[in-house]
Amino acid sequence: MTADVASRIRRVQASMVGQSVDALLVTPSADLRYLTGYDARPLERLTALVVPAASEPVLLVPALERAEAERSAAALAGMQVLLHEETDDALAMALDVVPDAALVTVDDHMWAARVLAIQAARPTVSVRAAGRLLAGLRMRKGRDEVASLRQAAAAIDRVHARMGEFLRVGRSEREAAALIAGAILAEGHATVDFVIVGSGPNGASPHHSVSDRVIEPGDPVVVDIGGSTADGYRSDCTRTYVVGAEPDAAFAEYYDVLLQAQRTQCDFARAGVTAESVDRVGRRVLADAGYAEFFVHRTGHGIGLETHEEPYIVEGNQLVLEAGMAFSIEPGIYLPGQHGARIEDIVIANHEGVERLNTTTRELSVLEG
Ligand code: ZN
Ligand code: ZN
Ligand code: ZN
Secondary structure (H helix, E strand, O other), X not given: OOOOHHHHHHHHHHHHHHOOOOEEEEOOOHHHHHHHOOOOOOOOOOOEEEEXXXXXXXXXXXXXXXXXXXXXXXXXXXXXXXEEOOOOOHHHHHHHOOOOOOEEEEOOOOOHHXXXXXXXXXXXXEEEEOOHHHHHHHOOOOHHHHHHHHHHHHHHHHHHHOHHHHOOOOOEHHHHHHHHHHHHHHOOOOEXXXXXXXXXXXXXXXXXXXXXOEOOOOEEEEEEEEEEOOOOOEOOEEEEEEEOOOOOHHHHHHXXXXXXXXXXXXXXXXOOOEHHHHHHHHHHHHHHOOOHHHXXXXXXXXXXXXXXXXXXXXXXXXXXXXXOOEEEEOOEXXXXXXEEEEOEEEEEEOOOOEEEOOOOOOOOEEEOO
């Protein structure tokens, strides 16, 4: 899929003019990939997209990476690729593209050393983080991006559908995770981004990754997995399973409450409501059932070329959701020392509600183990 990079550049330039920004410098990051289709690594040699507010952008790359840069969507669409040799002052070359800039913005992930070098080279220039300038564009997904997210979600759903192969009594979380990682690639991802297998008490730690703990009969197991497809779009889906025997009664009781909270949030979310209101409706269901203190994180995050990006579904975010925004709805209940559960779907907002991209069952499934 060739991203429509020319229109993205035009839109970012329009935002720059609106905010009196003279230049935007973007080093290897999801922002660079979004604006150029170029998936470069952040290395010691400078790679930078330089976007002046009112003239043509330039992609500055080390000479040895010429072939890769020239295959990018931006270069194919006619963007100038400027090469620097090993002994060139690459940063000076980048700044020479925007000699009169007074206000320069840089991507949020630019190395601090580079930001400081820009300030040292141009002491009179104001340097700011591009932040919302780019987030504002990236969180409103185009049709091609939604199609890519749908494809990523379908691939991770195929892995969840096979979970009975991976979660077994007597197998460690680490062993299960290695098998799951293999399946993430086999089912159509280009990279494995993360594999969380939280069995028993480890399920009560939302960002637990894996350990050598061995799965026991009746263990609830939180499995939160994701990867990226060849065009860079991410999957992220959590299901909570029980392995080998029925779970204890307390778990079954709160799992039902969690399921109801997640459904309430998915039914409520749509274009026109605020991000924080989606968080609130779920939190209310949990609070009414007495679990308020056990839901210890925000409801969700945007997703696209990064797994966590705007919009964040969190109290205090009064952003009004729009059609085409993609984000997770992933409430959880975590009982320290015992077990936990989380249910996560990626959704796309529209005017009537949301489309859930993940569709494997959310009902409590007891795997044979
Ligand atoms: Zn997370
Ligand atoms: Zn997740
Ligand atoms: Zn997530």
